[in-house]
Amino acid sequence: EIVVTQSPDTLSLSPGERATLSCRASQSVSRNSLAWYQQIPGQAPRLLIYGASSRATGIPDRFSGSGSGTDFTLTISRLEPEDFAVYYCQPYDTSVSTFGQGTKLEIK
Amino acid sequence: QVQLQESGPGLVRPSQTLSLTCTVSGASIDSSGNSWTWVRQHPGKGLEWIGYISYFGSTDYNPSLKGRVVISVDTSKNQFSLKLASVTAADTAVYYCVATTSRLGELSVDWGQGTLVTVSS
Numbered sequence: 001e002i003v004v005t006q007s008p009d010t011l012s013l014s015p016g017e018r019a020t021l022s023c024r025a026s027q028s029v030s031r032n033s034l035a036w037y038q039q040i041p042g043q044a045p046r047l048l049i050y051g052a053s054s055r056a057t058g059i060p061d062r063f064s065g066s067g068s069g070t071d072f073t074l075t076i077s078r079l080e081p082e083d084f085a086v087y088y089c090q091p092y093d094t095s096v097s098t099f100g101q102g103t104k105l106e107i108k
Numbered sequence: 109q110v111q112l113q114e115s116g117p118g119l120v121r122p123s124q125t126l127s128l129t130c131t132v133s134g135a136s137i138d139s140s141g142n143s144w145t146w147v148r149q150h151p152g153k154g155l156e157w158i159g160y161i162s163y164f165g166s167t168d169y170n171p172s173l174k175g176r177v178v179i180s181v182d183t184s185k186n187q188f189s190l191k192l193a194s195v196t197a198a199d200t201a202v203y204y205c206v207a208t209t210s211r212l213g214e215l216s217v218d219w220g221q222g223t224l225v226t227v228s229s
Contacts, residue, residue: 001171035217037155044204044219045155057216088155092208092215095168099147099155 002027002091006100012108019076021103023089028069033093036065036074039102040085049074050092079105110135110207112220120199120227126192130205130220137186138163143208144188146179148201149222156201160208161188195227 003026013019023034032052037045047056049065052072062077076083084107089100116128128146135142145160159169161179169177173192181188192199202222209216 035215039155044222046219047215047217050215050217051213054215086154090155090157096171097145097157097160098170099157102154 001096002029002094002098004089004091004098004100006087006089006103008103009101010104010106012106013079014108015079015081017079019074019079019083019105021074021076021087021105023067023072023074023100025070025072025091029072029091030093032068033091034065034067034072035090035092036063037088037090037099038083038085039088040082045088048087076105081107109216110209110218112205112207112218114203114205114220114223116223116225118224118226120195120225121229122196122227123194126190126195126199126225126227128190128203128205128223128225130188130190132186132188132207135207135209137181137188138183141210144179144181145206145208146190147204147206147219149204150198150201158190158192158203197227199225200227201225 005024007022034052036049039045053065064075066073086102111133113131120126142163146158161167176193178191204222205220207218
């Protein structure tokens with residue numbers, strides 16, 4: 001089972017700033033099958049990124065993913081008010097999956 | 109886009125079996141490339157992967173649930189289900205059903221709205 005650790009736990013930024021969120025896996029993620037989700041309080045999570053760097057349908061291009069192997073990054077180029085939420089990463093192409101503990105992106 | 113709706117009791121007694129059903133529309137539950145997952149979220153906490161079943165019936169489960177969980181499909185009703193045995197208060201959570209579709213290298217993931225299940229006597 002892959003253990004996933006996200007950092008930081010909380011990130012305080014202002015609208016318009018750039019956000020960089022990290023995700024580290026305990027072992028190499030096969031075929032870079034790593035997804036990022038956004039969860040707004042009271043709502044179900046929404047897929048942002050799959051395959052480490054491919055944007056899901058309808059996701060704005062200010063969201064981008066990068067990385068390979070064990071280290072992955074989600075970047076939000078210019079924060080909009082609606083981007084303040086919790087973000088999770090997940091290796092998905094494994095027999096047993098898991099989620100990172102989440103990064104809360106809050107308004108500074 | 110796949111639409112998903114969870115249904116089942118909102119209150120379960122300790123030691124009983126939690127049973128939830130997810131009704132799928134917009135996709136066939138036995139279509140190639142589809143998989144069906146249950147995820148839960150304890151109040152104020154992160155996401156916990158429970159397990160999944162593939163379109164051809166293969167399953168995998170979270171080892172931490174220690175053999176208490178079974179996921180199955182009913183193709184005649186286009187539904188999949190979760191059974192979690194011997195529940196305790198620690199199983200109180202919002203339970204989500206999730207559809208994952210992989211087509212031509214593209215991935216789409218759709219979530220149900222979630223249903224809160226409380227374990228209490």
